[in-house]
Amino acid sequence: MKTTRLITSLLASALCTGTSLAAGDTLKDTAVLANLRQKYPSTVFKSVTATNLPGIYEVVMGKNVAYVEESGRYFLFGHLFDMQTQTDLTEGKIMAEQVAKIDFNSLPLKDAITIVRGDGSRKVAIFSDPDCPYCKQLENNIANLTNVTIYLFMFPIDQLHPQAKTKAVAVWCSADKAKAWEGLMRRNEIPTGSCEHPIDRNVALAESLGINGTPTVILPDGSIIPGAPSAAKLEQMLNQATGKVAKR
DSSP: OHHHHHHHHHHHHHHHHTOOOOSOOHHHHHHHHHHHHHHOTTSOEEEEEEOSSTTEEEEEEBTEEEEEETTSSOEEOSOOEETTTTEEHHHHHHHHHTOSOOOGGGSOGGGSEEEEETTOOEEEEEEEOTTOHHHHHHHHHTTTOOSEEEEEEEOOOTTTOTTHHHHHHHHHTSSSHHHHHHHHHHHOOOOOOOOOOSHHHHHHHHHHTTBOSSOEEEOTTSOEEESOOOHHHHHHHHHHHHHHHHHO
16 A cells, blocks of 8 residues: 555654654744645644654644645545654544544434444444545444444545545435445445435534544544544444443
């Protein structure tokens, strides 16, 4: 995967050369932030900070963290590690940004695709973009997740995926929404059709909740997981969150 190779190459370069750039070029950070806001006016960029990797900036979008080069064209989504200290630099920033939780019971579930597996006893909400590669990865990760009700909010990000909204509308307008979603995400079976839909409301909902990236997973206790967690991690966190809710 090109993104993985790029991250690996950048990390190796930083480790081998001992490069340690200060995160204090405020004017440069501000210029990059202004450029991102101009390019993607619908995305809420909270801050931009230079990393220790030459030319790579950490950008906070709502409660999500990504990495971008100066032009703002290419984004890296994933975790940045300091291999010398064995520290996950991204996780700390994400945790700092996610102090507030989402009230799961306040979510407009009628605007989501409801997918019930097994007894459906556990509940989870997912904001997902039909053209997001990490969303497709998450679909594969949760393929065997059972005894769960999944509320799937389709959240196409026009700036990144111009065709995603059309696909989301077609999925919603399908006779079997869950089947159409699975076919699109796992087998690239693209549906067609149009009707009244909640996609615009979903986009507004995500923005109101500070969700600016996909996929984003919301657990029943309101905890937020950005990105595509592994099946094992999601299973563990879902069980913990479900247990917390049961004790309330």
